[in-house]
Amino acid sequence: MPGIVEVRNLRKSYAKLEAVKGISFEVGYGEVFSLLGPNGAGKTTTVEILEGLRKRSSGDVTVMGRDPEKSMNELRTTVGILPQDFNFIYNITPREALDYYKESLGLEADPGEVLARVELTDSADTVFEKLSGGQKQKMGVAIALLNDPDLVFLDEPTAGLDPVSRRALWKVIEDMKARGKSIILTTHYLDEAEKLADHVAIVNRGVIIASGTPKEIVSMHHKADRIMLSGSDKLQSILSSMQIHHKREGRYLVIESDSIDALFSIVERLKGSSGDIEDLILKRETLEDVFVRMVGEEAAYEN
Amino acid sequence: MKISRVMSYLKLHSKSFLRSKSGVFFVILLPVLFMVIFGSIFGSSGESKATVAVQNLSGTNESWNLVKVINKTGVFTVNLVSPNENLTSYMAANTIDQGVLIPANFSTNYNLGVVFIKFIYNPSDQVSLAMSQVLQNALLKYYTEGTGKTVAVYPAALSTQLTKPVDYYIPGLMGFTMLNGINSMIYQVPNYREKKIFRQLSFAGLTKPEWLASSTIFYFIITLVSDLIIYLVGRGLYGANISISPENLLMTVLVIFFGLITFMSVGLLAGLLTHNEETASVVGNVIFFPMLFLSGVFFPISLMPSYLQTVSAFLPLTYFVKALNGLMIYHNLSSVLPSIIIMGIASVTLFIVSSRLASRVDNM
Structure with missing residues (x-):
């Protein structure tokens, strides 16, 4: 059975800089797959190609059997995205934002239920600029989950958060995993990947230098x-x-x-x-x- | 383009706008505040002396004495008009609401005991009519009680409406609301690009044309509301002699639409060419203030030196203000058609250029 995401020999260049140099990996259904790497390794470029936000230079990419470059409009109802540095209109509340996505995408979802799932009910009517860092990220996750997606992209979901907020978001991710969602998690927090991911690929300078389960990687490269x-x-x-x-x-x-x-x-x-x-x-x-x-x-x- | 997405974003943007204190202040309250300030300064109310244009066709000692009497009332500032001029045209040209015509046979009738002088007033200004009574009382006191002669005032309404400075400020302030189109884009576009809000909105399927359509609808509605308030305040509080005839109503709305598209496009271009809010703010002020002061919004272009008049000829706001002046004050569509055509061409050209640039920009 093919994976929910398949990437073969993906390359992406910006002018003279080759950001992604032939990456290949596969994400299985219901799996949490983590892309790890230092800043500038090519993680976000790879994820944004999968999200249909960037065009690739070469290689084959399928998300749920479709090419995201051509079919992102169709994929929007089955894919959830929390981009890196999630931001929103400063004076809109989480509830209003979710209502907007619900209306625009023509969804049947209940925003109140999604907000409860990410534990944001108490701040549902607080405008974005007054939310804490953790609450802002939860709002982003809520938007990503509103369409009850089969696949969720979480690009550095806990970057810059305090330990309590990080753990609260881990709980949300674990809950998503328990519901059978496939998740592509980009992070540079190794403990996060070790705790949450089923499979990990370490990316450095545009190539995958190690991949497998966290245990496999540790035992393979154990010194x-x-x-x-x-x-x-x-x-x-x-x-x-x-x-x-x-x-x-x-x-x-x-x-x-x-x-x-x-x-x-x-x-x-x-x-x-x-x-x-x-x-x-x-x-x-x-x-x-x-x-x-x-x-x-x-x-x-x-x- | 999907209308439901346009409407969803319109709703979201309206909420955001109405919560933004600065947005509401600049778009709705500031133009009204200007209206109140200029109306108070240039409207006909207040306790300062009223200017009266006096034309003495008699030229005798008795008639010049009457001029002195009028001057001494302390209520009027006398503005003498040459006997060769047309008094009402002079009043119109100099926006004077009151005029006194001393007839050629003034002395003859004066010596007979009763003489009538004509007091011309502006019918759209109630204070102007009341001034005739003020003059009558003053003359009664001086002549009847002092000399036993009667100098009576008969009021006559000016057949053509006079324009007042406040009239010119209404189209000008409507022009001011157009500049909100520039501001909305110039601040929003770099802000949304920098914070990647366009990308976030695109997850709801919102495309660039849909965003642009939604923003245009929003600012068109809000500008019409703002302009209507200026119009009503100007007429209701300060008695401005402006009106929009039914046949010119559609054309006025079209001019406002052209203006909005033009200025939103200018704002969009500037917003796309700047990379952060700080630069955008500088660019915004560089565009905003010269346009504000050189397009006839606050000062008549005719008062400017010729080189500034040349500059103003290149500013789209000049044609917007001219077009509205023609439609609302002079009710002369044919004279402002060139301005409307220039606005139309500017709006279409700038819209095409700015939307093409927007389609090429990556992070929008």
Whole structure:
């Protein structure tokens, strides 16, 4: 069965700059697919091509079996879009905005129900400029969900939000996922992708440098888990005396190993020195660690 | 183009506009405020002296004494008119509401004991008629009580209506409301582009032509409302001698429509060529103020030096104000047809240029 979104060898150039250099991926039905990458990696360009907002230079793209460049008008009733930096007319309320989309698209939806789903009922009659950052994003999500879409594009939905607002939006996304919606999530928050996405593609400089489930990516590109220790001045000599290889990173002494069991046995050996230890952090490598290393290595290689 | 989308956006934009205090102030209240200010200054009410045009056809000592008496009342400022001129034409040309005609046989009749002088008043100005009574009382006191002679005033209405300065301000202020078309676009377009609101509206299927159609309908309605208020305030409060005849009504609405399209297109062009609100504000003022002061909105073009008159000939607002002056004050359609044709050509040309540019702009 073909995916809800299929991208084959997508390229996009702006004058002499090639922003997307032959990207291919597929998004399955009911899947949360996340495009990760640093600023300027080509994520938003890719998503805007899928949303029918930009023309591609070459390659094949289908969204729900249609070419978005030619059929976006038909797709509008089955696709929801939260663009990057969502904005609206400053003195219009969320309820009025939803009424506008309902009327314009000829939808049967109940704006009140959608506003309740994104937990925006209390601010439904507050004008846009007076909403908080999180509430503005929720309004954008509500607009994206009004047509009960099968596919939702969320382009950096939590950018610039405080932790509480971020988590509130995660809840909304998880709810959408539970309802079986397919979601394309663009973000540069790795924890967000790790928590929400079924599949991830890391984009850097216009190409996909890794893809798979977050777990697959971490295990494929895994280098080392680590123990981070801080404490008394004696701690460094204790580690040296035990012949435990370590390095200093700020106030922490860091012990790395590609085997988590080896790290557990080191913790066991350190039991006798617990009086000299203030902090002991056992940290498995995360998607963020892999991402930073991969993107950093690419940059170092380029340089 | 889908009418339902045009109407949906029209509704949304109307809500946004009516909530915008500055929008309502500039489009509705400011022109009315100007009307009140100019009406108060140039309308016929107030406590200052009334100017009276006096034509002495007698030229005798008795008749010149009468002129002195009129001057001494403290109510009138006498403006002497040469016996060779036509008094009513002089009044019309100089927008003087009151005139006194001292007949050639003034002295003969005066010596006989009773003499009549003609007081010409502007029938559209109630104060003007009341002035005849003021003069009669003054003459009664001076002559009848002082000399035993009777100098009686018989009022006569001016057959042709006089224009007053306030009359000219009504088409001028209607021209001022046209400039809202420029402002609406010049601020909205860069703002919507910068904040990507056009993109967001396009998710509702709204196309550029639909947005433009909706905005035009909105500003056409709001401008008609604003102009109607100016018209009613001008006539009702300040007795402006203007009217729109039924046969000129359609033409007046057409001129307003041409004006709006012209100025919205100018605003759209400027909005598309500027990239942020700050630059747009500068560009807006550069277009707005010269046009405001050089197109006959506040000052007659005939008072300007010739080089400024040349500049004003290139401003579309000049032709708009001229066209409305002709339709509302002189009721002479044929004399303003060239201005209306120029407005029509300007509106179509500018609309084509601006909408083509809009269709090419990426983030709109």
